Amino acid sequence: MDYKRLGKRIREERLRLNLTQAQLAEAVDISDTYMGAIERGERSLTLGTLVRLVNRLGVSVDYILADSVSDSDSNILNQFCQIMDGQPLERKQMAINVLRTLFSYFKNECE
Numbered sequence: 298m299d300y301k302r303l304g305k306r307i308r309e310e311r312l313r314l315n316l317t318q319a320q321l322a323e324a325v326d327i328s329d330t331y332m333g334a335i336e337r338g339e340r341s342l343t344l345g346t347l348v349r350l351v352n353r354l355g356v357s358v359d360y361i362l363a364d365s366v367s368d369s370d371s372n373i374l375n376q377f378c379q380i381m382d383g384q385p386l387e388r389k390q391m392a393i394n395v396l397r398t399l400f401s402y403f404k405n406e407c408e
Contacts, residue, residue, distance in 0.1 A: 306364055314354065
């Protein structure tokens with residue numbers, strides 16, 4: 298987790314809303330000092346604090362974390378597994394067929 302990038306994104310959204318650190322901290326029930334440390338990437342935050350922040354900022358968790366989560370093969374595979382989990386076998390096969398078609402298109406387009 299890249300806390301500096303996370304803090305930067307939070308700061309950008311706070312400024313977009315014309316909020317001071319103190320105003321945002323009060324809205325999410327944390328101290329001004331802690332809010333500053335989060336924005337500087339010096340402190341981590343709990344899931345509860347993250348949820349309160351994104352709700353107050355009006356953005357999604359995935360938007361706030363976009364710069365902080367790496368796109369390694371294992372992360373992408375885990376995301377795919379999460380999407381497929383609980384889906385009926387027929388839908389899983391359909392998703393595989395769509396991916397095959399999509400990758401075939403990319404391969405043909407690059408040739």
